[in-house]
Amino acid sequence: MSTIMRIENLRKNYGNVQAVQDISFSIDEGICFGLLGPNGAGKTTTIEMMEGILTPTSGRIYFRDSEIDHHFKKKVGIQFQNTALPEFITVKETLEMFRALYPDPRSLDEVVEICSLSDILNRDNRKLSGGQRQRMLLGLAIIPRPEMVFLDEPTTGLDPQARRNFWQLIENIKSEKTTVLLTTHYMEEAEILCDRIAIMDHGKLLEIDSPDKLLESHFDGALVRLPHGGAEPGGIEGSEVKGEFLEISTANLDRTMKDLLASGLNLEGLSIKKPNLEDLFLKLTGESLRS
Numbered sequence: 693m694s695t696i697m698r699i700e701n702l703r704k705n706y707g708n709v710q711a712v713q714d715i716s717f718s719i720d721e722g723i724c725f726g727l728l729g730p731n732g733a734g735k736t737t738t739i740e741m742m743e744g745i746l747t748p749t750s751g752r753i754y755f756r757d758s759e760i761d762h763h764f765k766k767k768v769g770i771q772f773q774n775t776a777l778p779e780f781i782t783v784k785e786t787l788e789m790f791r792a793l794y795p796d797p798r799s800l801d802e803v804v805e806i807c808s809l810s811d812i813l814n815r816d817n818r819k820l821s822g823g824q825r826q827r828m829l830l831g832l833a834i835i836p837r838p839e840m841v842f843l844d845e846p847t848t849g850l851d852p853q854a855r856r857n858f859w860q861l862i863e864n865i866k867s868e869k870t871t872v873l874l875t876t877h878y879m880e881e882a883e884i885l886c887d888r889i890a891i892m893d894h895g896k897l898l899e900i901d902s903p904d905k906l907l908e909s910h911f912d913g914a915l916v917r918l919p920h921g922g923a924e925p926g927g928i929e930g931s932e933v934k935g936e937f938l939e940i941s942t943a944n945l946d947r948t949m950k951d952l953l954a955s956g957l958n959l960e961g962l963s964i965k966k967p968n969l970e971d972l973f974l975k976l977t978g979e980s981l982r983s
């Protein structure tokens with residue numbers, strides 16, 4: 693697989709705020725790459741530098757081995773969150789208006805199909821729900837047949853059903869061999885959509901790999917969690933105190949359960965689960981992603 697985009701030692705300072713602190717990574721062509729982190733982690737700053745909208749304080753950004761310049765913008769699609777859609781015209785009229793701006797636009801039918809827009813084509817832009825608006829903005833981003841699309845928190849604020857519908861559109865875009873860079877707060881979303889993820893916090897890159905490999909490298913098998921209620925949880929192999937909880941990442945659940953029963957701890961509230969990215973984030977940063 694060839695690299696479509698690469699960033700090297702990227703930094704961005706806003707006055708005294710070091711929003712992005714020396715991060716480097718590359719993105720393979722055709723994948724969905726997720727940039728994850730809590731509020732203020734530096735995701736938007738990073739993606740805006742990669743889009744060529746924001747000038748880095750230092751560092752380099754390459755698209756297919758060339759540093760990004762104004763030609764690069766013709767090859768990528770950006771789903772802008774704050775795009776002011778023209779009022780008093782329909783979705784279809786808006787798509788046609790944008791199609792007229794490009795030399796070789798996707799056909800209307802293609803955009804409608806990829807972004808599931810058929811049910812809202814004749815709707816006035818002012819009447820779109822949050823999820824419909826996101827579908828429409830994605831449609832606008834893919835009109836010029838971009839090689840890569842940038843989606844900055846496209847599902848924030850959507851209800852769970854609208855969020856799931858949007859995931860399907862991202863899958864559609866991927867199946868067209870378009871590379872996707874997605875930022876999100878939602879670990880579940882990243883686990884489902886992303887082939888590779890970078891986890892950021894406080895402007896720094898904490899981890900980068902495929903979701904499966906990240907989980908494999910940080911957890912043994914099952915994750916047992918128990919409210920410790922202030923009790924001293926000594927003698928249980930692999931146990932760590934995480935806030936109000938005792939956490940045990942274990943490859944031998946039988947043994948862990950025996951240890952717990954023998955410990956005399958109150959086991960009320962005990963849960964056993966397959967670890968997910970949310971657990972990984974908690975492990976890496978000591979805080980919940982959506983705190």
Ligand SMILES: Nc1ncnc2c1ncn2[C@@H]1O[C@H](COP(=O)(O)OP(=O)(O)OP(=O)(O)O)[C@@H](O)[C@H]1O
Nearest residue numbers: 706709710711729730731732733734735736737738
């Ligand atoms: N224009 C700006 N001026 C000053 N500080 C800024 C500016 N933009 C962002 N910051 C600061 O830079 C840091 C990173 O912000 P950024 O928006 O990149 O984070 P984020 O991960 O996208 O967060 P969110 O999920 O809330 O969008 C934060 O501390 C933020 O307050």
